[in-house]
Amino acid sequence: MEASMGPEQVNREGFAAFSARAGDGVPVVMLNLLAFRPDGGAERYAEYGAAVTPLLEKVGGRIVFAGQASPPLLGEDGWDLVALVEYPSRQAFLEMVGSEEYRAIAHLRTEALTRGELHPLGQAPELP
Numbered sequence: 093m094e095a096s097m098g099p100e101q102v103n104r105e106g107f108a109a110f111s112a113r114a115g116d117g118v119p120v121v122m123l124n125l126l127a128f129r130p131d132g133g134a135e136r137y138a139e140y141g142a143a144v145t146p147l148l149e150k151v152g153g154r155i156v157f158a159g160q161a162s163p164p165l166l167g168e169d170g171w172d173l174v175a176l177v178e179y180p181s182r183q184a185f186l187e188m189v190g191s192e193e194y195r196a197i198a199h200l201r202t203e204a205l206t207r208g209e210l211h212p213l214g215q216a217p218e219l220p
Contacts, residue, residue, distance in 0.1 A: 110212055114183040121156060122185065123211040124175040126204075133204045134172065140200035147193055151184040153177060182212070 128134045148154070158175040179185045188194055201208070 110182055111186065114181070114186055117181050117183075118214070120179050120182050120185065121213045122177045122179065123209075123213055124173070124177065125171045125209040125211075126173040126175070127170075127207045128172045128204055129206050133206070136200055137173070137204035140197060140204060143197040143200060144194070147188050147191065147197075148177065151188045152180040153184060153188070176213075185212075 126137065128137060145155075154177070156176040156178050158173065161171040161174050164170050179188075189198075
């Protein structure tokens with residue numbers, strides 16, 4: 093994943109920490125927070141979704157949940173879509189986003205968004 097000048101800026105420290113754990117073989121769920129451009133962003137993101145699905149399946153990933161977000165109960169900024177995408181490992185995610193096929197379609201995501209965040213989630217320890 094390369095740094096972009098669009099609505100999504102790569103956090104180099106976060107990406108380095110994520111990549112450092114690529115070989116751990118532990119599944120990872122990616123929290124996607126998405127705000128669409130008002131002029132066709134949702135439609136453009138639907139194009140991205142259709143194009144990325146086969147690539148996601150190729151690395152063993154799956155969409156766990158995707159839904160429209162309601163106005164926030166805490167905080168000021170809301171999101172248009174929230175998605176949870178599970179990958180069998182961090183390496184699987186890196187393979188997908190590093191592929192030629194993904195690089196060919198990544199612009200669709202960027203063109204769809206005014207802002208977006210991607211948070212890798214790990215299994216939390218048992219809570220009391």
